[in-house]
Amino acid sequence: MTALNRLAEPELPFYKSQGNEINLFKFAYQHQLPLLIKGPTGCGKTRFIQHMAAMLNRSLHTVACHDDLTASDLVGRYLIGDTGTYWTDGPLTRAVREGAICYLDEVVEARKDTTVVLHPLTDDRRILPIERTGEQLQAPKEFMLVVSYNPGYQNVLKGMKPSTRQRFVAQRFDFPQPQLEIQVLQGETGIDNGMAKRLVTLATALRSLKDHDLEEAASTRLLVYAATLIKGGYEPLEACRAALVEPLTDDDETTQGLMEVVNATFGR
Numbered sequence: 001m002t003a004l005n006r007l008a009e010p011e012l013p014f015y016k017s018q019g020n021e022i023n024l025f026k027f028a029y030q031h032q033l034p035l036l037i038k039g040p041t042g043c044g045k046t047r048f049i050q051h052m053a054a055m056l057n058r059s060l061h062t063v064a065c066h067d068d069l070t071a072s073d074l075v076g077r078y079l080i081g082d083t084g085t086y087w088t089d090g091p092l093t094r095a096v097r098e099g100a101i102c103y104l105d106e107v108v109e110a111r112k113d114t115t116v117v118l119h120p121l122t123d124d125r126r127i128l129p130i131e132r133t134g135e136q137l138q139a140p141k142e143f144m145l146v147v148s149y150n151p152g153y154q155n156v157l158k159g160m161k162p163s164t165r166q167r168f169v170a171q172r173f174d175f176p177q178p179q180l181e182i183q184v185l186q187g188e189t190g191i192d193n194g195m196a197k198r199l200v201t202l203a204t205a206l207r208s209l210k211d212h213d214l215e216e217a218a219s220t221r222l223l224v225y226a227a228t229l230i231k232g233g234y235e236p237l238e239a240c241r242a243a244l245v246e247p248l249t250d251d252d253e254t255t256q257g258l259m260e261v262v263n264a265t266f267g268r
Contacts, residue, residue, distance in 0.1 A: 015044070015051035016184050021171050025052045028169055029144050034122045036165065037148040039173025042219020044184075045148045048173075049103045058142060059100035061091040065110040071117045075130055087133055096121070096128050099142030107147040108160050115164055121145055122167035152216075175220055178204060184220060189227040195236070199223050202240065202265040206248070206258065214248050222247060236266060 025048075028035045037045050046062070053060035063074065074092040078085045095102035107115060120127045126139040147168065149160060176184055178200050185196040206218040226243035230236050245258045 012054045013047060013050045014187050015047055016176065016180055016187065018044075018173070018176055018180065021048060021173070022052070022055075024169070024171055026056075029056060032126060032139075032141055032144070034118075034145040034147070034168045036168035036170040037146065037173060038151050038170065039148075040152055040175065040217060040219065041150050042221030043173050043175050044220060045173055046103075046105060049101070049146055049148075053101050056101075058144070059095070059098055060103060061095040061100055062103045062105060063091050065104055065106050065108075067109060067111065069110040069114050071114050074114065074117060075128070076132070078132065092117070092121075093128060093130065093137070095145075096137050096139050096143050099140040101144045101146060104145075104147040106149055108149040112161055112164075115161070118145065118147075118164070119167065122164075175203075175207070175217070181220060181223070185223055185227045188224045189231045191227040191231045195230060196227065198236075198265060199226055199230075199240075202244065202262060205261050205265060206244065209258075209261075214254070216248060218244050218248060237262060240266075 025035060027033075029052075037048070039045055049062075050060065063069070072090065074090045076088055076090040076093050078087055089097065092102050094100070104110070104118075117128075120129060121139060122145060126143070128137040128139065129135075130137065175181065181200045181203070182193065182196045185191055185199060186193065191199075200223065203218045203220075203223050206214075222244050226239050229239035229243060234242075240262045241259060245255055245262065248258065249255055
């Protein structure tokens with residue numbers, strides 16, 4: 001390969017593998033299997049999907065799921081224009097037509113009657129019926145459906161239906177091991193190794209408090225934010241307050257307790 005060809009190759013979004021997730025994704029893609037990724041907020045699920053889409057040279061259509069998401073938001077709808085009504089595809093339909101990857105982030109936030117539209121795409125039929133237009137799209141072999149959610153949020157009202165969950169192969173994510181998380185911080189922000197180690201040590205201490213005082217654990221995403229501030233010249237203690245403490249709690253007493261952990265980690 002010439003130097004010119006190497007320069008022409010697109011750069012993959014930064015990602016550090018935690019285990020066999022890249023291999024599983026490739027096998028699922030090659031065999032036209034839908035993939036479910038589950039893990040805590042900010043552990044790298046979305047970055048992983050971006051990385052894999054770029055690695056496979058496929059377009060990526062991402063949908064942030066929410067309570068008001070309807071089937072029409074995914075499939076498409078008729079709109080009124082200057083010359084009358086016209087049909088516009090939703091992100092799911094566009095992904096099927098293009099042979100792209102469609103990623104539904106936090107799929108359990110969508111209503112159950114909305115996610116039913118995914119069922120024909122997640123079995124051996126691999127079809128998307130569009131009732132409004134009378135079309136029945138056959139997904140090309142390049143199309144892939146990926147969904148994710150945070151199991152920590154699951155309850156009776158916000159769980160994924162077993163009949164839907166069992167249509168996917170699944171991969172569990174967690175926060176990276178300390179040495180890998182240090183590499184992530186350095187790769188994302190260019191921060192020095194010593195400060196990266198301190199931040200990961202702090203995150204480990206804060207995560208041990210999750211089941212006691214916090215609804216959410218300190219995520220790798222928040223660590224990257226803190227490292228970005230520090231690398232840019234922001235005072236480390238204030239960077240940790242802004243990026244790691246304040247986003248985790250609104251309670252004054254809990255905030256003070258978390259800042260004590262920060263001070264202890266940074267030797268003050």
